[in-house]
Amino acid sequence: xxxxxxxxxxxxxxxxxxxxxxxxxxxxxxxxxxxxxxxxxxxxxxxxxxxxxxxxxxxxxxxxxxxxxxxxxxxxxxxxxxxxxxxxxxxxxxxxxxxxxxxxxxxxxxxxxxxxx
Amino acid sequence: xxxxxxxxxxxxxxxxxxxxxxxxxxxxxxxxxxxxxxxxxxxxxxxxxxxxxxxxxxxxxxxxxxxxxxxxxxxxxxxxxxxxxxxxxxxxxxxxxxxxxxxxxxxxxxxxxxxxxxxxxxxxxxxxxxxxxxxxxxxxxxxxxxxxxxxxxxxxxxxxxxxxxxxxxxxxxxxxxxxxxxxxxxxxxxxx
Numbered sequence: 001x002x003x004x005x006x007x008x009x010x011x012x013x014x015x016x017x018x019x020x021x022x023x024x025x026x027x028x029x030x031x032x033x034x035x036x037x038x039x040x041x042x043x044x045x046x047x048x049x050x051x052x053x054x055x056x057x058x059x060x061x062x063x064x065x066x067x068x069x070x071x072x073x074x075x076x077x078x079x080x081x082x083x084x085x086x087x088x089x090x091x092x093x094x095x096x097x098x099x100x101x102x103x104x105x106x107x108x109x110x111x112x113x114x115x116x117x
Numbered sequence: 118x119x120x121x122x123x124x125x126x127x128x129x130x131x132x133x134x135x136x137x138x139x140x141x142x143x144x145x146x147x148x149x150x151x152x153x154x155x156x157x158x159x160x161x162x163x164x165x166x167x168x169x170x171x172x173x174x175x176x177x178x179x180x181x182x183x184x185x186x187x188x189x190x191x192x193x194x195x196x197x198x199x200x201x202x203x204x205x206x207x208x209x210x211x212x213x214x215x216x217x218x219x220x221x222x223x224x225x226x227x228x229x230x231x232x233x234x235x236x237x238x239x240x241x242x243x244x245x246x247x248x249x250x251x252x253x254x255x256x257x258x259x260x261x262x263x264x265x266x267x268x269x270x271x272x273x274x275x276x277x278x279x280x281x282x283x284x285x286x287x288x289x290x291x292x293x294x295x296x297x298x299x300x301x302x303x304x305x306x307x308x309x
Contacts (some may be wrong), residue, residue: 035143038180042138
């Protein structure tokens, strides 16, 4: 029995060496043809399209542009708020509020005087 | 171009690449897995043509499941062994009674004729003895002693306990030994 077991182990070892019996090229070709026929089409990984406000930000040129725009807007508001009292109080401001275009131009620069005449 | 130029890439990763449309992954998986699938089917069925059909069918199932493959749940080879076993069992049920122990024709190869015939005779005798085992015993013995898998993996493939695998392989091996006991000399094993 021991001898038979040893023979069996040798047979298994031999079978293991041949475990991957040569596969016929025809079978490989059939399997590969199936693989290609059933393979999903290549997926092109598109960058996710931005939606909503992210899309709006993208249209404006991204976050750096938005930051610049926001700064400009804040500065505009600040000038509007802080500068209005001074402008209205000054001569130029009151002229703007009460007079016509000609006196404003004349006040700004005498070289515009010929336009008034 | 080498057939399997991605030999370091795990099967699971290749399957993901395949599902993403990578043609090289299709080739690599075909070349890597078809021989294993075919060999296992051949050991189970003892018939090359039948084994080729089973191998092709098992690989078709792999291609189909690739897009839905869940990483980390099972090894691709474990899954394939299970599919092959099921396909073989179905076929064996259908052809039961039709010369299951028919020995495959020896095939030519590059070795010397005497050596080649002797080795072929040994493999045929082993296959014939395997064919006389029950399906479950044969599957367990082939997975353990020829494919070289561990008992826990075999238990996963056959969906039984490790103890049941041990019992099947032990009984299968005893039956094989009894079957082959009288053929030592005929198979080229000298006494002593």
